[in-house]
Amino acid sequence: MLARFRGLSVALDVGPWATYTTLLICVDLATCAYFLWLAAVVENQLIVMSTGLLSGFIGIFTLLVPPEIVRWTPWGYYALITPAARSASTGSQTAVTYIDVPAGWIAGFLILTALIFTVVTHRLNRIER
Numbered sequence: 001m002l003a004r005f006r007g008l009s010v011a012l013d014v015g016p017w018a019t020y021t022t023l024l025i026c027v028d029l030a031t032c033a034y035f036l037w038l039a040a041v042v043e044n045q046l047i048v049m050s051t052g053l054l055s056g057f058i059g060i061f062t063l064l065v066p067p068e069i070v071r072w073t074p075w076g077y078y079a080l081i082t083p084a085a086r087s088a089s090t091g092s093q094t095a096v097t098y099i100d101v102p103a104g105w106i107a108g109f110l111i112l113t114a115l116i117f118t119v120v121t122h123r124l125n126r127i128e129r
Helices: 014-041 045-064 074-080 103-126
Strands: 084-088 094-098
Touching: 014 045, 014 074, 014 103, 045 074, 074 103
Parallel strands: none
Antiparallel strands: 084 094
């Protein structure tokens, strides 16, 4: 409503943003699984906090890295699920375009994360401390 009041007449395409929200929740859960495992294995929680801080910086940095490299880091999937890209145009204007997310890579990452988390959790359940 505010956008129409300011003079914008482009309709919002809800599909890419609904997909982005769903994928964001899935990637957040996958990252949470890795950190939950790390917190269960490592005695010193300062290591877990430091790893989380470093991975946040890596996740932000992957927005600037080509997608071929981003696919090989767990934190790079935040950049892969983004449905919009900016392209340079003439002058100071930039054009924003919708792009297709690589669903195969994202599904593979989520399935691999679920399998790894299941196996490691099963092993942690059998350890006595």
